[in-house]
Amino acid sequence: MxxxxxxxxxxxxxxxxxxxxxxxxxxxxxxxxxxxxxxxxGESGAGKSTVGxxxxxxxxxxxxxxGGSVEFDGIDLLTASAAVKRGLLGKRIAYVAQSxxxxxxxxxxxxxxxxxxxxxxxxxxxxxxxxxxxxxxxxLRLPDPxxxxxxYPHQVxxxxxxxxxxxxxxxxxxxxxxxxxxxxxxxxxxxxEVLASIREIVEEYNTAAIYITHDLxxxxxxxxxxxxxxxxxxxxxxxTRTMLSDPQEDYTKSLWxxxxxxxxxxxxxxxxxxxxxxxxxxxxxxxxxxVLHDVSFDIHEGRTVAVVGESxxxxxxxxxxxxxxxxxxxxxxxxxxTPMPLDYRxxxxxxxRQAQMIYQMADTALNPRKSIGEIIGRPVQFxxxxxxxxxxxxxxxxxxQIELPGDQYHDRLPSELSGGQKQRIxxxxxxxxxxxxxxxxxxxxxxxxxxxxxxxxxxxxxxxELKLSYMFITHDLxTVRSIADEVVVMKDGKVVEQGPKNExxxxxxxxxxxxxxxxxxxxxxxxxxxxxADRGVDNIGDAAVGKMN
Amino acid sequence: xxxxxxALMIVGCVGxxxxxxxxxxxxxxxxxxxxxxxxxxxxxxxxxxxxxxxxVVTYYRGITAEGQDANKYFFFLVAVHGLIAFSVLAxxxxxxxxxxxxxxxxxxxxxxxxxxxFGIVIILAYAFVSLFAGQISVTTIVIVGVIGLIIAxxxxxxxxxxxxxxIGAAFGIAIVIMIVMFFVxxxxxxxxxxxxxxxxxxxxxxxxxxGDPEFPLGTDQIGRDILSRLIYGAQNTVGIAFATTVLSFLxxxxxxxxxxxxxxxxxxxxxxxxxxxxxxxxxxxxxxLMTIASAWAxxxxxxxxxxxxxIIAVIDSTRVFRLSRAVGLNIxxxxxxxxxxxxxxxxxxLIFREILPNATAPLLAEFGLRFCFVFLTIASLSFLGVGIxxxxxxxxTMVKDLAQFINFAAFAPQVASAPLLAxxxxxxxxxxxxxxxxxMLHKSSGLKE
Numbered sequence: 001m002x003x004x005x006x007x008x009x010x011x012x013x014x015x016x017x018x019x020x021x022x023x024x025x026x027x028x029x030x031x032x033x034x035x036x037x038x039x040x041x042g043e044s045g046a047g048k049s050t051v052g053x054x055x056x057x058x059x060x061x062x063x064x065x066x067g068g069s070v071e072f073d074g075i076d077l078l079t080a081s082a083a084v085k086r087g088l089l090g091k092r093i094a095y096v097a098q099s100x101x102x103x104x105x106x107x108x109x110x111x112x113x114x115x116x117x118x119x120x121x122x123x124x125x126x127x128x129x130x131x132x133x134x135x136x137x138x139x140l141r142l143p144d145p146x147x148x149x150x151x152y153p154h155q156v157x158x159x160x161x162x163x164x165x166x167x168x169x170x171x172x173x174x175x176x177x178x179x180x181x182x183x184x185x186x187x188x189x190x191x192x193e194v195l196a197s198i199r200e201i202v203e204e205y206n207t208a209a210i211y212i213t214h215d216l217x218x219x220x221x222x223x224x225x226x227x228x229x230x231x232x233x234x235x236x237x238x239x240t241r242t243m244l245s246d247p248q249e250d251y252t253k254s255l256w257x258x259x260x261x262x263x264x265x266x267x268x269x270x271x272x273x274x275x276x277x278x279x280x281x282x283x284x285x286x287x288x289x290x291v292l293h294d295v296s297f298d299i300h301e302g303r304t305v306a307v308v309g310e311s312x313x314x315x316x317x318x319x320x321x322x323x324x325x326x327x328x329x330x331x332x333x334x335x336x337x338t339p340m341p342l343d344y345r346x347x348x349x350x351x352x353r354q355a356q357m358i359y360q361m362a363d364t365a366l367n368p369r370k371s372i373g374e375i376i377g378r379p380v381q382f383x384x385x386x387x388x389x390x391x392x393x394x395x396x397x398x399x400x401q402i403e404l405p406g407d408q409y410h411d412r413l414p415s416e417l418s419g420g421q422k423q424r425i426x427x428x429x430x431x432x433x434x435x436x437x438x439x440x441x442x443x444x445x446x447x448x449x450x451x452x453x454x455x456x457x458x459x460x461x462x463x464x465e466l467k468l469s470y471m472f473i474t475h476d477l478x479t480v481r482s483i484a485d486e487v488v489v490m491k492d493g494k495v496v497e498q499g500p501k502n503e504x505x506x507x508x509x510x511x512x513x514x515x516x517x518x519x520x521x522x523x524x525x526x527x528x529x530x531x532x533a534d535r536g537v538d539n540i541g542d543a544a545v546g547k548m549n
Numbered sequence: 550x551x552x553x554x555x556a557l558m559i560v561g562c563v564g565x566x567x568x569x570x571x572x573x574x575x576x577x578x579x580x581x582x583x584x585x586x587x588x589x590x591x592x593x594x595x596x597x598x599x600x601x602x603x604x605v606v607t608y609y610r611g612i613t614a615e616g617q618d619a620n621k622y623f624f625f626l627v628a629v630h631g632l633i634a635f636s637v638l639a640x641x642x643x644x645x646x647x648x649x650x651x652x653x654x655x656x657x658x659x660x661x662x663x664x665x666x667f668g669i670v671i672i673l674a675y676a677f678v679s680l681f682a683g684q685i686s687v688t689t690i691v692i693v694g695v696i697g698l699i700i701a702x703x704x705x706x707x708x709x710x711x712x713x714x715x716i717g718a719a720f721g722i723a724i725v726i727m728i729v730m731f732f733v734x735x736x737x738x739x740x741x742x743x744x745x746x747x748x749x750x751x752x753x754x755x756x757x758x759x760g761d762p763e764f765p766l767g768t769d770q771i772g773r774d775i776l777s778r779l780i781y782g783a784q785n786t787v788g789i790a791f792a793t794t795v796l797s798f799l800x801x802x803x804x805x806x807x808x809x810x811x812x813x814x815x816x817x818x819x820x821x822x823x824x825x826x827x828x829x830x831x832x833x834x835x836x837x838l839m840t841i842a843s844a845w846a847x848x849x850x851x852x853x854x855x856x857x858x859x860i861i862a863v864i865d866s867t868r869v870f871r872l873s874r875a876v877g878l879n880i881x882x883x884x885x886x887x888x889x890x891x892x893x894x895x896x897x898x899l900i901f902r903e904i905l906p907n908a909t910a911p912l913l914a915e916f917g918l919r920f921c922f923v924f925l926t927i928a929s930l931s932f933l934g935v936g937i938x939x940x941x942x943x944x945x946t947m948v949k950d951l952a953q954f955i956n957f958a959a960f961a962p963q964v965a966s967a968p969l970l971a972x973x974x975x976x977x978x979x980x981x982x983x984x985x986x987x988x989m990l991h992k993s994s995g996l997k998e
Contacts, residue, residue, distance in 0.1 A: 019659070019660070081581070081584055083585075323891055325891070352891060355891075357887075357891065359888070364883045364884045364885065367903055382892060433892070
């Protein structure tokens, strides 16, 4: 076909580790036509980003293309000279990275970075490019399109930065843009806005795109075709609708099924029962900046309270108040009806033991220099006073509870484990203290969906076995749906709505809850169109949140 | 005229580079390596080839030159021979490392650059020389053995059998070497204070040039053997520098980590105090304090050395404080520290068990670098006359004592090399430590070649 833009045949890529080259991609074919959007999905380590970069003829350091061919518009990128590639990259092929905040140079203004490409490639003069940039900003519905370009990257929000990056990629009107997880780091309310803008502008300029993501619902909105990767191999490829309605391979089916995990509803809390944790009228501030206003909610034995809201809404700050890391200015934190000292330094060992935390990033939550046995063994020794063989037995028991065989994992370091396994170790460390109450701070948001589901099932099982109470902080409403008993919705440091899960997911809602719920992408390729039709382009994302204030 | 030569040279090299690239393209059938080579890189290759050619030609002229003419090439030949000898030494040391040792250590050696291998072998040689400069006494061997036994037993009682075996083996090897060296005798042929019959013997051991085979590196003005003093100098200078660095890390490292962990007013007070100390130029400050200390020490020479160790350690610990505080601050914000705090852990557990293990890589690299600076400071102070006091041999003092012979460099290079021997010993160790530190920093930064 004449409109074939990217043609990859039998692509093999190897990465170097420990003195040998290990295969990362084992022979992948990929076709992309002009104006088409291809979704690449798979869990982390599947090779999505590697394939995306390879379609620009580029590999990261320590990685090499060992076989196959990559053709862009008839030009073989693997044998092309550096000069030819320089002419293509940025001008005809552009790249949008996951973290716009890390990809912009903080020392230059947005528009100055925007014009660099066109001026370098001789497409436009600086003045024309600036005008064009403002036009693109307008099309991407950035606020103040004429002046936002003169701000520095830190002066605009994450979602705006991601759109500015898309505008920058568009600056030379490329034929191909590679989007590498552009919305993964954003809140749902911001994500929907970025998705709508990207789709609109890609359609308008008939740009082909490779959209890399691990979020199936997102890719359903964006892509014409979907290709599923697993450990460097292609699983299957089909049109978006066919893929969603009729996946052929077992692996794809399992990906699709992840979101179906749901716990049976529990009986209502007996009125008058003493809650395990009670947060009463808590007001807190970082220095002079107030962050929490009069927050109150109860957590009962054996139940899960999900705290939801976008970033900056005070979810994690509430957790810091409960643990005593940030003593509240006013209010009371009660465990089992007894008020706790507000500062964690003033709490007794036993009071500290009762509330444990599991963190979002298992990488930073486990000391990289300590073995699994030491990490889990320390609280066992510290609280339980066990040592030697008894300690070892208890650690093995805990490892057994989190479904990892003790003899294999006892002496390993965290760096030798996968993300899901590390998160399980975090859970075991919390369990080692034998607490009544565990705070789970976004524990699944850094994990792939299949792995995240495993963690959720584990937490649910432990709750049933050990009568634990959870405070589950998350911005992912699918997680809330599967695990929560009660929901607390927070915004700007205030609780806007709270109640049992079933009530929360049935209308009528508080307008903010409504916005949050309707911004969660669904596995329906028409979902984004429907939302846009219902609410209008100016009534999504930041704009809608802004109107509410 | 010189400018014209330089311009001609550059133009010639550019031309040569262009020819090189063109031939490369033709011969290799336009391989990407030559095709994508910029003219700048080609120029670099050409210049490199020209310089190499110049070295070869000069070397040839040097070995064939006779009489007075040969003196011009003396230091050039020493440099070339030294470079070749050290490269070969480093290469074979690395080969040795890949053949013996555990699987892990073999892998480290396989991936080691030649510079790091050179650095390690030189540091090992210095350590060996400084440990066995004089006759080793039976008491020392017994003390080391007892210490080894105690440490191994403590570790075994702590429940770590494998580590105890490793420690036991290390001490065993050390004792075997010490016993061998006990019978071999001291490395230094003479004592460091011994005044011999012949003064001003020229280094080289060639009687025709004024040397003496009895004293291969010659003797100084009052007839002390330079080789022996170099060997004892290693013991004094390196040993004192090592002790000083350890002390400065104890002070700076613990204060830095403490400031990072506690923050607040303690951090402010210590940091501002360090700022004040750092505002005063280090060498001048050290000189000033040494002058005061020499008044306190009076005639007790060893007391002055103790003062020097303390003064340099305190001045240097300010740099260590800054680094360990910065490293500590990055670790303190980690979630695992928060988890430990919420568990109710004490300060010493936080610092020594949670933070320190994660700070070892940058601190170890800094240790190497600090060691060099401390070592140079001691040598400078000795050169200025307030450092290590005679009759103890010290490289800085040796350079100072023999400095006037430098003037002979043009016509009697053997004579001029007398002060340069001590200076060379200083330079060699500094370069070696820096190579190893660079390599460690490169490794800990996770960069791949």
